[in-house]
Amino acid sequence: MPVFVPPGVIGHNRSLVTRNYAVLPPEGMFPSALPWLTKASVFYQTSPVMGARFAQGRLEAEPGGGTTAPRQDGLEHFLYILAGTLDIAADQDSASLEPGGFAYIPAGATWSLRNNGAETAKAVWITRPYVPAEGVARPDPRFGTRETTPVTRVDDSGRWRQYLLGTLDMSMDFEMNIMGFDRGTHFHCVETHIFEHGLLMLEGQGLQLLDRDWHEIWEGDFIWMGSFVPQQFYCTGWGGAAYLLYKDVNREVTF
Ligand code: UGY
Ligand code: MN
Secondary structure (H helix, E strand, C coil): CCCCCCCCCCCCCCCEECCCEEEECHHHCCCECCCCEEEEEEEEEECCCCCCCCEEEEEEEEEEEEECCCECCCCEEEEEEEECCEEEEECCEEEEECCCEEEEECCCCCEEEECCCCCCEEEEEEEECCCCCCCCCCCCCEEEECCCCCCEEECCCCEEEEECCCCCCCCCCEEEEEEEECCCCECCCCECCCCCEEEEEEECEEEEEECCEEEEEECCCEEEECCCCCEEEEEECCCCEEEEEEEECCCCCCC
16 A cells, blocks of 8 residues: 655645744654653654754653653653543642643652553643742642633734633743634734744644744644744634644743
8 A cells, every 4th residue: 555645745845944943744753762751752843952942742652651660850841632641640649631631740740641541642742941930939730621721812802812821920931821813813913022932733724924934834733933033823714723832931031
């Protein structure tokens, strides 16, 4: 049987990596095996070798797959389930997470994950070193779901947000937000800011401005935006769109 090759994979693919941003459709991603994962791998989408100050990838775990033993790697982690189920434990807390479920694992926690379900589990996986803030206690593990996170509508702009890990919480050095757009809506300006982003399209499609160029993106696409990249999203297509957005916040400039 010939292997099915989707159109656009070879001659006109949309993959683009520049000094300060990247657009990565899922078709060309390759899995990394890791010594402490069994029956699981990570499709890394960005990391410090690209210029990012965090790592983001798609974790895939077969039934029975996960960490080989509880880990204490000193890093903070965020996982958001896209498909299947993942059982995640961090110190004394644990949860069995389904699509839309998420976990924040603070730096220093002992943690593990395992797919106890019958289908392959897929999850967004973000990792980075924690930057403490003087006089502010470190965060504890957090578990939640998209379904139970309040939806905040932005005036009558046709846009909405969900702050999965809260907002303006000084114990946190990043936020994970779902940014939503009704059909045909867009931000009120072109943003340029110090914050860095990892963006995964969850639903719908749109045009994403990066620096001077517009890129058509849709469900499954990943974008890394480095600090100060001019950015704007315009929802196209016949329905709304939503993406999951990593944003580093609440910390001073380092010299
Ligand atoms: O919060 C943000 O920085 C967000 N509006 N940026 C983005 O969606 N590219
Ligand atoms: Mn932004």
